[in-house]
Amino acid sequence: MHIYLLHAPDFLGYAGVVDMARDHRAVVERGLALKKAGNAILDVLGGRPIHPVNVRVGGFYRAPPAAALRALVPALERARDHALSTVDWVAGFEYPDFAHDHELLALVEPGTYAIERGTPTTDRGFSFPVDAFDELVVEEQVPHSTALHARLAGRGRYLTGPTARFALSQRWLSPLAREAADAAGLGTDCRNPFRSIAVRAVELVYAVDEALRLIEGYEPPARPAVEVPPRAGAGCGATEAPRGVLFHRYALAADGAITAARIVPPTSQNQACIEDDLRRFVADRLDLDDDTLTHACEQAIRNYDPCISCATHFLDLTVERS
Amino acid sequence: MTGKVVIGVGNPYRRDDGLGPCVVDRLRERGVPGVVLATSLGETTELIDLWDGADLAIVVDAIRAAPAHPGRVHRLTVLDPPGERSRAAHGLDLGEAVELARVLGRMPARLVLYAVEAADVGHGTGLTPAVSQAAARIADEIADEVGLS
Numbered sequence: 001m002h003i004y005l006l007h008a009p010d011f012l013g014y015a016g017v018v019d020m021a022r023d024h025r026a027v028v029e030r031g032l033a034l035k036k037a038g039n040a041i042l043d044v045l046g047g048r049p050i051h052p053v054n055v056r057v058g059g060f061y062r063a064p065p066a067a068a069l070r071a072l073v074p075a076l077e078r079a080r081d082h083a084l085s086t087v088d089w090v091a092g093f094e095y096p097d098f099a100h101d102h103e104l105l106a107l108v109e110p111g112t113y114a115i116e117r118g119t120p121t122t123d124r125g126f127s128f129p130v131d132a133f134d135e136l137v138v139e140e141q142v143p144h145s146t147a148l149h150a151r152l153a154g155r156g157r158y159l160t161g162p163t164a165r166f167a168l169s170q171r172w173l174s175p176l177a178r179e180a181a182d183a184a185g186l187g188t189d190c191r192n193p194f195r196s197i198a199v200r201a202v203e204l205v206y207a208v209d210e211a212l213r214l215i216e217g218y219e220p221p222a223r224p225a226v227e228v229p230p231r232a233g234a235g236c237g238a239t240e241a242p243r244g245v246l247f248h249r250y251a252l253a254a255d256g257a258i259t260a261a262r263i264v265p266p267t268s269q270n271q272a273c274i275e276d277d278l279r280r281f282v283a284d285r286l287d288l289d290d291d292t293l294t295h296a297c298e299q300a301i302r303n304y305d306p307c308i309s310c311a312t313h314f315l316d317l318t319v320e321r322s
Numbered sequence: 323m324t325g326k327v328v329i330g331v332g333n334p335y336r337r338d339d340g341l342g343p344c345v346v347d348r349l350r351e352r353g354v355p356g357v358v359l360a361t362s363l364g365e366t367t368e369l370i371d372l373w374d375g376a377d378l379a380i381v382v383d384a385i386r387a388a389p390a391h392p393g394r395v396h397r398l399t400v401l402d403p404p405g406e407r408s409r410a411a412h413g414l415d416l417g418e419a420v421e422l423a424r425v426l427g428r429m430p431a432r433l434v435l436y437a438v439e440a441a442d443v444g445h446g447t448g449l450t451p452a453v454s455q456a457a458a459r460i461a462d463e464i465a466d467e468v469g470l471s
Binding site for chain 2: 001005016017018021022025028029032035036039049050051
């Protein structure tokens with residue numbers, strides 16, 4: 001959805017996916033087919049295509065029969081071809097010349113391209129256990145914005161998301177995804193945030209590959225869930241959401257009631273970097289007229305977060321020229 | 323897919339925004355054989371997948387109007403989609419789903435939208451009285467419509 005519906009139209013000069021679909025119908029159909037393949041997995045695992053209802057504390061209410069998962073294979077094989085075509089397609093886009101120097105943070109789990117677990121690690125060699133996240137990631141209000149800004153205590157702003165994952169875990173991509181990344185010219189480091197769309201496309205190839213690998217080896221577990229009797233305590237976890245690291249921490253009373261919760265989404269973690277990118281991006285493009293500059297800024301934001309630019313009802317740009 | 327589908331759009335945890343799912347619940351209780359009943363948060367591609375190929379798709383959604391007349395029902399067909407559109411927090415909206423489906427040739431043969439003016443879309447469950455009455459009325463009307471057509 002990020003690639004096809006929200007970000008690609010920027011690169012091809014369309015106001016949105018509807019306009020893009022008029023000229024590139026087959027391409028948009030391909031994007032919808034990819035999304036449908038993902039929804040089909042969730043439908044089997046989660047009981048419905050979005051907002052799954054089959055997940056519970058300790059596991060699942062019902063483990064899918066192997067046959068139900070194997071029935072997805074033909075659609076996923078087609079999705080893998082679509083994902084490879086997606087990489088080809090976005091690799092041909094024209095990318096603005098821009099690079100950042102943010103510290104990159106992602107979960108790292110040696111041997112795998114980390115998604116559902118891992119140790120928070122930066123590209124500058126700093127790492128810490130997930131249970132230190134609460135203490136080391138500081139979220140603050142800043143005077144000029146209603147959005148929280150996160151920083152690493154003692155280090156400063158950092159960036160999370162696809163380019164950070166790629167920087168830290170690319171050696172563990174599946175061979176096909178690795179090949180696609182090379183063909184797209186992503187190299188070993190991607191510091192141009194506009195190219196994050198290409199990294200996302202490579203991650204699509206990896207995700208489909210990984211789904212097929214898991215289905216091939218799947219045997220239903222003896223029990224779909226372990227019992228988790230309520231008791232007082234606190235616990236935390238982190239995963240890689242599409243936009244970056246997502247951290248949750250909960251404290252429970254003896255009866256299981258949640259007494260405290262903290263969720264740190266990628267939005268606040270990336271906010272300071274997005275603003276820094278914008279500041280530098282604009283400084284080099286002050287010769288553009290206001291409309292062109294506004295659009296370029298929205299595109300720069302959608303590199304990271306497609307929701308911000310429309311959740312805030314589009315960008316109001318005020319340029320003080322002197 | 324051919325046949326009839328009723329799609330209740332909305333979030334039952336945002337008061338009157340739960341109108342669409344509430345109407346679908348009512349239809350499920352009374353039973354409308356041969357009609358696909360679905361709920362959705364209104365995400366574009368999901369709506370298109372739900373109505374693609376249907377002979378008749380009925381979408382039920384709550385709307386905010388200014389000034390509001392809570393419970394007032396607007397029945398629109400695809401030929402006159404709403405001019406004013408609200409923008410969903412994630413993804414795209416119903417109007418855009420219609421436009422995209424048109425371009426891709428994935429519209430149902432007939433698309434009917436029931437839009438009901440909401441009074442309260444704050445956090446919490448349960449509809450306000452006027453919207454709840456509208457939900458009952460619409461469920462009856464839709465049951466008749468899908469039964470006859």
